[in-house]
Amino acid sequence: MEERDVKIGLEVHVQLTALKTKLFCSCSSDYRGKPPNTHVCPVCLGLPGALPVVNRKAIDYAVMVALALNSKINEKIVFFRKHYFYPDLPKNFQITQYDRAGGAPIAIGGFLKININGREKIIRIRRINIEEDPGKLVYPTGSITTSPYTLVDYNRSGIALLEIVTEPDMSSPAEARAFLNKLRSILEHLGVCDCELEGSMRADANISVAGGSRVEIKNIGSPKDVEKALAYEIIRQSQAISKGIIVKSETRHWDDLRKVTVPLRVKEEEQDYRYFPEADIPPIVITKDYIEKIRKSMPELPDARAKRFVRNYGLTEYEAQVLVTSKWLADFFEESLKHYGGKPKKLANILINDFLRWVHEKELEPNSIKAKPQHMAELLKLLEGKVISIKILKNILPEIIVSGKSPQEIISERNLVKISDKEVIKKIVLEVFIEHKESVRDALVNKKAVHYLIGQVMRKTRGKADPELTHKIVLEMLEKVREGEIRI
Amino acid sequence: MSVKAYRLEALEIIRNVKEGNLCITDVIEEFLERIGRVEKKINAFITLRSKDELLQEAKIKDRLLKEGKARGLLFGLPIAIKDNISTKNLRTTCGSKILYNYIPPYDATVVKLLKEEGAIILGKTNMDEFAMGSSTETSFYGPTRNPWDLERVPGGSSGGSAAALASGEAPLALGSDTGGSVRAPASFTATVGLKPTYGLVSRYGLIAYANSLEQIGPMGRTVRDVALLLNVISRYDPYDGTSLKVKRRDYLESISKQLDDLHRRVKVAVVREMFEEGVSKEVVVIVRNIVNKMVKEGFVVDEISIPVIKYALPTYYIIAMSEASSNLARYDGVRYGFRANVHGDWNEVFSETRGNGFGKEVKRRIIMGTFALSAGYFDQYYLKALKVRTLIIKEFKKAFEKYSILISPTMPTPPFKLGEKIADPLAMYMSDIETVTANIVGIPAISIPAGFAEGKLPVGIQLMANYLKEDLLLAMAAFIEELTGLKNLIAEV
Numbered sequence: 001m002e003e004r005d006v007k008i009g010l011e012v013h014v015q016l017t018a019l020k021t022k023l024f025c026s027c028s029s030d031y032r033g034k035p036p037n038t039h040v041c042p043v044c045l046g047l048p049g050a051l052p053v054v055n056r057k058a059i060d061y062a063v064m065v066a067l068a069l070n071s072k073i074n075e076k077i078v079f080f081r082k083h084y085f086y087p088d089l090p091k092n093f094q095i096t097q098y099d100r101a102g103g104a105p106i107a108i109g110g111f112l113k114i115n116i117n118g119r120e121k122i123i124r125i126r127r128i129n130i131e132e133d134p135g136k137l138v139y140p141t142g143s144i145t146t147s148p149y150t151l152v153d154y155n156r157s158g159i160a161l162l163e164i165v166t167e168p169d170m171s172s173p174a175e176a177r178a179f180l181n182k183l184r185s186i187l188e189h190l191g192v193c194d195c196e197l198e199g200s201m202r203a204d205a206n207i208s209v210a211g212g213s214r215v216e217i218k219n220i221g222s223p224k225d226v227e228k229a230l231a232y233e234i235i236r237q238s239q240a241i242s243k244g245i246i247v248k249s250e251t252r253h254w255d256d257l258r259k260v261t262v263p264l265r266v267k268e269e270e271q272d273y274r275y276f277p278e279a280d281i282p283p284i285v286i287t288k289d290y291i292e293k294i295r296k297s298m299p300e301l302p303d304a305r306a307k308r309f310v311r312n313y314g315l316t317e318y319e320a321q322v323l324v325t326s327k328w329l330a331d332f333f334e335e336s337l338k339h340y341g342g343k344p345k346k347l348a349n350i351l352i353n354d355f356l357r358w359v360h361e362k363e364l365e366p367n368s369i370k371a372k373p374q375h376m377a378e379l380l381k382l383l384e385g386k387v388i389s390i391k392i393l394k395n396i397l398p399e400i401i402v403s404g405k406s407p408q409e410i411i412s413e414r415n416l417v418k419i420s421d422k423e424v425i426k427k428i429v430l431e432v433f434i435e436h437k438e439s440v441r442d443a444l445v446n447k448k449a450v451h452y453l454i455g456q457v458m459r460k461t462r463g464k465a466d467p468e469l470t471h472k473i474v475l476e477m478l479e480k481v482r483e484g485e486i487r488i
Numbered sequence: 489m490s491v492k493a494y495r496l497e498a499l500e501i502i503r504n505v506k507e508g509n510l511c512i513t514d515v516i517e518e519f520l521e522r523i524g525r526v527e528k529k530i531n532a533f534i535t536l537r538s539k540d541e542l543l544q545e546a547k548i549k550d551r552l553l554k555e556g557k558a559r560g561l562l563f564g565l566p567i568a569i570k571d572n573i574s575t576k577n578l579r580t581t582c583g584s585k586i587l588y589n590y591i592p593p594y595d596a597t598v599v600k601l602l603k604e605e606g607a608i609i610l611g612k613t614n615m616d617e618f619a620m621g622s623s624t625e626t627s628f629y630g631p632t633r634n635p636w637d638l639e640r641v642p643g644g645s646s647g648g649s650a651a652a653l654a655s656g657e658a659p660l661a662l663g664s665d666t667g668g669s670v671r672a673p674a675s676f677t678a679t680v681g682l683k684p685t686y687g688l689v690s691r692y693g694l695i696a697y698a699n700s701l702e703q704i705g706p707m708g709r710t711v712r713d714v715a716l717l718l719n720v721i722s723r724y725d726p727y728d729g730t731s732l733k734v735k736r737r738d739y740l741e742s743i744s745k746q747l748d749d750l751h752r753r754v755k756v757a758v759v760r761e762m763f764e765e766g767v768s769k770e771v772v773v774i775v776r777n778i779v780n781k782m783v784k785e786g787f788v789v790d791e792i793s794i795p796v797i798k799y800a801l802p803t804y805y806i807i808a809m810s811e812a813s814s815n816l817a818r819y820d821g822v823r824y825g826f827r828a829n830v831h832g833d834w835n836e837v838f839s840e841t842r843g844n845g846f847g848k849e850v851k852r853r854i855i856m857g858t859f860a861l862s863a864g865y866f867d868q869y870y871l872k873a874l875k876v877r878t879l880i881i882k883e884f885k886k887a888f889e890k891y892s893i894l895i896s897p898t899m900p901t902p903p904f905k906l907g908e909k910i911a912d913p914l915a916m917y918m919s920d921i922e923t924v925t926a927n928i929v930g931i932p933a934i935s936i937p938a939g940f941a942e943g944k945l946p947v948g949i950q951l952m953a954n955y956l957k958e959d960l961l962l963a964m965a966a967f968i969e970e971l972t973g974l975k976n977l978i979a980e981v
Binding site: 042045046047048049050051052053054081083085086087090091092093101102150152272274276279280281282 | 572573574580582587590592593594596691692693694695696699700726727728729730810811813814817818820822823824834835838858861862863866870871
């Protein structure tokens with residue numbers, strides 16, 4: 001199948017979980033796992049007569065995010081009503097923002113830099129909106145098609161959301177994932193969103209493959225799934241185009257269980273949302289002074305942090321960027337470094353090449369990583385002190401990550417201390433020589449066979465033998481065989 | 489023989505209770521008796537609280553009074569509340585079938601304030617469905633009748649509150665005014681109704697019809713009673729984003745202070761356009777007569793022209809209907825209120841519920857508002873209406889640079905007969921021609937009795953003042969009240 005040009009844009013919904021309350025009322029936003037309809041009040045239930053009052057902290061956070069994404073913040077924030085009937089929407093309109101009819105979203109324009117295959121790429125931001133989250137429909141059987149009735153839970157109704165819309169600047173699923181990871185790291189560094197919480201960061205993606213039309217995919221829960229959904233769509237659309245089938249412009253749904261996209265019911269006409277100004281919320285004026293105050297209060301962001309890693313720790317640009325892809329990882333690196341006190345680069349290498357690779361393979365989320373920075377530091381010290389080999393380090397790392405045990409604990413449990421006693425190794429080498437007489441003869445004439453013998457020693461010691469020392473002793477003892485000092 | 493409590497002004501009841509001349513239980517019993525006698529003819533209330541409940545509350549308050557623990561500006565005073573203002577644990581229907589069983593779990597801010605000041609809520613008064621109407625005929629709970637002539641409407645949409653006052657069923661009441669809904673019924677029932685500056689009174693708990701236009705307003709039979717109620721309800725409310733942060737004032741005190749030298753300080757203008765098209769001759773004569781008396785009292789009264797006023801009515805209806813179509817979207821039967829007994833998907837249930845739950849006029853306005861906000865028509869209707877609104881505001885600001893009180897009739901006609909205009913929406917809409925401007929601009933306006941057409945049909949005079957000039961407006965109204973002697977009028981029924 002030929003490769004076709006792909007254009008991807010994202011619409012990301014981020015819950016401002018740091019608010020602790022909802023956007024227009026003081027209900028707690030900590031609704032996850034709570035009994036249905038217990039985090040509600042007249043305002044977020046849309047009871048007759050209730051009025052929304054903007055939580056000003058939400059504006060602070062939105063301005064922070066806009067600044068972090070290099071967006072232009074509007075001088076006046078206006079809210080609009082977007083109308084559509086749906087049971088999870090208690091007022092049957094959503095309070096959001098709009099960029100026409102005299103409306104203005106909180107910020108427009110901006111960009112975010114991602115690193116993809118060692119290259120830097122700029123993804124442009126179109127706009128940033130503040131809006132309220134709807135409630136949630138609950139299907140008693142778990143499926144919309146088989147449930148005899150539907151329940152509604154309004155605990156989520158009115159949670160503060162930022163809608164961040166990009167230009168269609170991404171050209172591969174990997175770039176989309178990189179964008180989301182970078183965005184997530186920024187949000188975490190700002191401390192506005194605990195993106196690990198289920199549903200706190202959701203994305204809709206739109207994708208067009210050359211020769212096809214724009215298709216929207218809704219309901220994608222994580223950056224990883226965005227990558228999967230987009231990859232699926234590219235194949236689906238490319239195959240259709242190759243076969244001469246027209247790809248129609250439509251909205252599709254990401255089926256999280258089957259890992260495929262499915263078409264949503266086709267709407268016969270385009271929905272008219274009848275946007276108009278929300279008169280219950282007077283326009284909010286954003287002054288330059290206020291913006292500067294927010295700017296000054298902002299913490300270090302991923303790009304600045306990466307630069308500092310390069311400058312202060314001598315890491316490469318690439319290493320630094322990898323470490324700041326998540327706030328958790330960057331924090332873990334710096335914490336470990338404090339305990340370790342050795343060369344930052346060494347730590348970074350182990351973290352990126354061993355630690356991170358394993359974490360990605362197992363698709364672990366930070367909250368399931370139990371490893372402590374002290375343990376990382378200890379592990380490196382053990383390696384440097386030649387107490388363990390790099391092989392053992394790699395061997396025990398997974399257990400450190402998932403169990404939270406210290407390296408010492410694991411080493412003594414598994415009896416893994418490195419063998420660096422010459423006499424012990426000599427004894428083992430001799431045993432190997434006796435068991436592999438053929439190979440010893442080979443080794444006397446062929447250097448490559450030497451490695452085979454070393455390998456056998458390592459196998460016998462389950463990797464605990466000091467590799468350098470073993471190499472030296474094998475060579476010495478081969479010499480002795482040649483000279484007849486040792487007979488086998 | 490002592491005067492019946494139900495015939496007293498609110499301030500008089502409060503004074504007599506405080507001085508121990510009246511006990512609260514007797515006051516409540518007298519009002520209940522009066523209600524028992526006239527309510528069948530008037531239909532002012534949709535929901536009345538039970539006698540037991542009311543008397544129990546009265547008893548508790550009497551005891552507090554005896555113990556010297558009585559607190560509050562309205563201590564022991566019964567009050568009627570329009571049925572679009574949320575009252576905790578007391579059914580609030582908005583005059584609609586769609587909320588026939590809705591019991592709010594919270595009090596509107598104004599209701600909270602009334603309770604804090606010791607008022608006793610009698611019940612919820614009848615109104616046009618969702619406040620959409622000028623006659624109280626569109627209520628699902630039947631029309632309210634005008635106590636001065638039972639064949640005629642009491643005006644609307646706060647017709648229940650006004651009729652309760654005029655028939656002696658309540659001494660004080662709350663209404664709401666989106667395009668004249670407090671002033672129109674005040675005019676038709678010879679009572680006093682004030683629409684405050686937009687933002688002076690909290691709307692939290694007021695069931696929205698057109699949220700950029702409406703205000704809760706105090707209603708009474710005297711200007712001072714209305715001032716007293718405004719003292720209670722005009723407070724900054726953090727639960728209403730449009731609530732104004734202004735210093736609290738004592739409007740009763742400011743009436744007394746200003747009354748004597750008003751004619752030296754106040755420049756008055758009558759607005760020519762508001763005496764012209766569609767205004768009946770008898771109304772013009774009665775209102776002009778008061779103006780002439782004012783001139784004799786030493787007032788300078790000019791006649792001014794604000795031509796843009798002719799666009800006020802269409803502007804008002806486009807904005808109000810657009811907002812209504814949005815505000816009323818929430819009534820779908822999912823969370824509260826009436827739900828149609830149909831099986832089907834949510835779309836069918838929503839449609840049936842709304843189709844059966846709303847009355848004709850409400851559906852008319854929702855449909856027209858939806859149309860005005862639709863893609864392709866939005867610019868022509870809604871945006872244009874907003875532009876005209878801005879223009880009208882500008883013209884009024886200009887007028888207020890020179891004049892501090894503007895005068896007009898409140899209603900273009902005396903009260904009309906039940907059924908006379910209900911089948912002709914445009915004729916009905918025309919009755920709002922004098923009142924909508926104050927809502928469009930956001931300024932305060934009051935209606936007080938001006939006289940009686942044909943010797944028996946109430947006619948009101950409307951005064952308008954600049955933003956937050958309620959003190960001046962009420963003082964001026966009190967002056968005219970003295971001038972006409974039309975004060976604390978109760979129909980015999």
